Amino acid sequence: EKPNFLITEAMRGFGAILRLQSGEEFMDKYHPMKSLAPRDVVARAIYREMTRRGEDFVYLDVTHKDPDSVRSHFPNIYEKCLSIGIDITKDWIPVTPAAHYCCGGVRVDTNGQTSIKRLYALGETSCTGLHGANRLASNSLIEAVVYADQAARHTASLIDRTDFQEGIPDWDFEGTQHTEEMLMLIQSKREVQSIMSNYVGIVRSNLSLKRAMRRLSILFEETEELYNKTKPNRELCELRNMIAVAYLVIKQGREIKESVGCHYNIDYPKQ
Template sequence: MQPSTEYTTDVLVIGSGAAGLSLALRLAGHCEVMVLSKGPLDEGSTLYAQGGIAAVFDETDSVDSHVEDTLIAGAGVCDREAVEFIAGNARHCVQWLIDQGVLFDTEASTPNGDRYHLTREGGHSHRRILHAADATGKAVETTLVSKAAAHPGIQILERCNAVDLITSNRIGLPGTRRVVGAYIWNRAEELVELCRARAVVLATGGASKVYQYTTNPDISSGDGIAMAWRAGCRIANLEFNQFHPTCLFHPQARNFLLTEALRGEGAYLRRPDGSRFMPDFDARAELAPRDIVARAIDHEMKRLGADCMYLDISHRPEAFIRQHFPTIYDKLLTLDIDLTRQPIPIVPAAHYTCGGVMVDKHGRTDLDGLYAIGEVSYTGLHGANRLASNSLLECLVYGWSAAEDILRRLPTIAQVRQLPPWDESQVSNSDEEVVLQHNWHELRLFMWDYVGIVRTTKRLERALHRIELLTREIDEYYSNFRISNNLLEVRNLVQVAELIVKSALLRKESRGLHFTLDYPAMQPDPQPTILQP
């Protein structure tokens, strides 16, 4: 069946979070840009980010200190050059965001203007987190959305999924293998459309929906990682999945995040009997990196047979809590929980994908013309564990560096004149959508049980066996039935789950976010785990 629409653009940006929109705004005015948004334009992980953006804005802090904190949190497998590149370019990229209109909290006036209120989070040796109360992501996303929506040089397609990348070798074009476009699933029209592009940018976020419990929105289904892998790109460090230590434990708000800034401002973690436990695990107590805190919570829950642990900031003044954490305070009140007066029930939940599509410092992947920026990518910044508030920073720095590289290279890239349309002549409408729902739930449950905070080789092998069975079912389904949103997401999630498990099986040690009972010690001279298609 012929697609109803064929789009042509210079740069196709797949994803509409901080990475995708910052890049699109930097490109707009210089070339044609199309932004593909899987849901509404402002839906995505950026919107829900509470904490802030790490950057050196205080005279007592330094870029070197930011680098060292990142390297320590990354547990020996960060790429120092990438860390120095990102930390060194942090300030001007955050300043660009401020120039777009993002209002970060200030605390005092100086001869040079207002001074930003900087908070501290786990793993940071200084206060260096710029924030907009406890809803930084919302401030960033809404500002970028308003700018992008009003820009005449940016075309936006909402509620559209990228199905797969189109590469030159697969359509018989000679020369260097490169990306030439993508197939797009238009959910409103329920048909596959086509987009020709001289460059494609993956800014699709992570894959935390592969787990049963996650802080991420439903769209975080690993789409960009799976598409890049199918297109022949290398993937790295997918065994390092960050579990945020403090997700609200409540039946009516299963994915509500309680920002690390709460602990940065003095919140304690307590057992059900009210006693603190983090000092028993690490000298940094509640300000230890996330991998340590998440494992400590998991350990105490299992040891005590408890459903949850508790986060308590009620010892701080009520006015301070309400001023700094208004979003969390208001949300909890709707659940009859008073942040200023009582401890909050919490559990760890899958939060951030530290590995991803391998890129250089310009966001270039192994496939010519294809870029990956933000959580979908592996830059070397996060290593075995992401330092708090480095994620939005990475989005902004690579939004800048990739845009600069695209503008340099674009004049040398020719537009392909014609691409093959999507062929649906051999498929039919499915009357078994329930099968996909069963596959989805099965995958997320066994990934949580077998590939979670604490792992074993036996559990990983069991997970891989289940994934192989699911893959055969889904491949058969994909070959016989028309596209649906559930089909695309389950297909991508199963692919990413396989990559996660294979990465985990290759790492014969415990390091950062990857902890296995079979190999509890760290090995000397650690290296990134790289998978080649």
Template sequence: MQTDFLVIGSGIAGLTFALKMSEAHPDKKIMVITKAASDETNTKYAQGGVAGVWDEANDSFEKHIEDTLIAGDGLCNREIVEIVVKEGPERIRELIGYGAEFDKTENGEYALGREGGHSEHRILHHKDVTGREMERAMLAKVQAAGNIEMVNHCYVVDLITQHHLGFLVTKATHDITCYGVYVLNLRTNKIDKILARITLLATGGCGQAYRTTTNPRIATGDGVGMVYRAKGRIENMEFIQFHPTALYKPGESPSFLITEAVRGDGGILRNKKGEAFMERYDHRKDLAPRDIVARAIDSEMKLAGTEHVYLDCRHMDKDKFIHHFPNIYEKCLSIGIDPMEQMIPVAPAAHYSCGGIKTDEWGRTSIQHLYACGECASTGLHGANRLASNSLLEAMVFGHRCFADSAARIDGIPFQTGIPDWNAKGTTDPKEMILITQSLKELQQLMSDYVGIVRNDVRLQRAMKRLDLLHTETEELYETTKVSPQLCELRNLITIGYLIVKAAQFRRESRGLHFNTDHPAKSDQLQNIVL
């Protein structure tokens, strides 16, 4: 198969790119590949909203920029922050033009929320299912486009580069080029090759590397894993954001997210004794940035020997709460908790990767003809900690920027010839799936125990030793058995674990989302960790 533009991932980042390319270049062929259903993306699970300067009488670009820089704890690229903040409102207006609906007040103005780290009300939202509404609007437009082919239930195994033509490719190779991908068709169980002139990775996050995560099961770090194997550059993987308030319900995966907007509307965190504890950790109390709130909750849980704290919403207006957070209200009722009568048990859960595939200001990666945007990319916006509701904004801004840059380059890029078919010679069907499923459990357990909210050098060293063994065992399995999505996802998640640990070992300080008790103070290490 051949396509001019190949988009891997159908979240808001990939769909923004595909739709803009379709409208600007109706003569070009665009293919969007997803390993599940079209709407099963990280975007779909985003609750809180999308940040943007909307109320210019009280807000400004400068305030949003400053809030982002403060949250990023010294590692944001200011140029990128300014680009995203200033271009963001136009991207939101385009989304509204596509049919996305955001909540409004009685007088018809957009109802702007406020979340941790924001100095003003600037969060546009659709109740507590904002991502689902944005995904719905974009998919409707994309599916109506005549030159976009949606290919569901296809798992991308690897990027095709010079390596597959027999050339030696290393990190020092300056002209690594992407020619397309090998994909496992889950319906035929055969591996096909798809050649593309330009490929965009919009593969989402990697929360499934941890035992407890708000991410859907598809969030297995596939894009980052593929780029690292292809000798591309990966950046800042030590900064894994744990959302402070996931609903505490043992055994449920993924964890149900209690959006930060609940605290923005007045929800108060309390410990086992019923004390409002956040004032002891930060002057912003419950609206401090996520890294601070997550560490505070972790500290309170360890002090009390509990597995959760509480989010108190009992004092909030019931009608307003149900109107703004109907999904959360229904979920709590389904497990026997009335938020207006009882406090909600919450605990931190792996939520967002602030690092990823290193890109420039146009979404270009270190591999030629390969772009990346959305959570799988490290653009320089988030630094050491993402500001709440900046993720959907970044996805749209960089989806647009990847489109603008690649559209100007496409005519000078030919299809590569001579790409070999996938070679499965000598492999057999796996005899026992437990070899894969148990390794995944081990990975998630060690990442949660050793590489969580609080880390130290000994834990990181232990994690690396165990990762080495998992890597060896899994590569032996990969070499001898036929490819399956489960095996590929395990490989990618082991790679993700390795990159997180290795980057954490290189950072000899505590900054943002990376807190190491052996290096508790910030240093002058104002640099990104590139692997």
């Protein structure tokens, strides 16, 4: 089992070419920009080709570029791949689409402030409206810097007028026990990941989103029951947070009656 790690999209920008396991290029069937197409188009194209062939990866080929240039542009990826026997200057890289960011997020105003007083959200957590439904790595970095500056200025201007709640009691552990149910937590976490990958992934449908919500609701009930009778620990809190975020992603996905950006629902094909 090889470890999974992120191969940056900048590699496609650098000139890497996507290939099937047979070696054939395929992006020309999907977009005039071929391997430079937007991320949502590329993700769906890879997904479609893998599904059609019953394969679980395609290749990214950067072997036609100058080796020294590849190493200097992508030193970490070069080293990581080399550690598992792949020399990216000579070998193709097996890749598959993966979710590694949040696209959408918590709605904020121009100061980065959420609807909850004094709670600010920045970066990939937030929804600012500055980029479209198909967020790009480069413009999100600029956006994060701009909003961090706005939020810092805004909080600094209010700090003198801010008071704090004193005397908050410690957490009450009475009636709870320390859980030995780590295996259950690990299994539930895997189930959440499986639900989101299989039903709320690159291509969605009304049926898949409905199924995801039904299965997630069972995990929610089980996790809340555990939370109410055990002493909280990091793993349990993380699982609750994962379920909450998954619920919001599914709920929003079911409310959008169109395909836009990274959200693609086969029941609402793009016009």
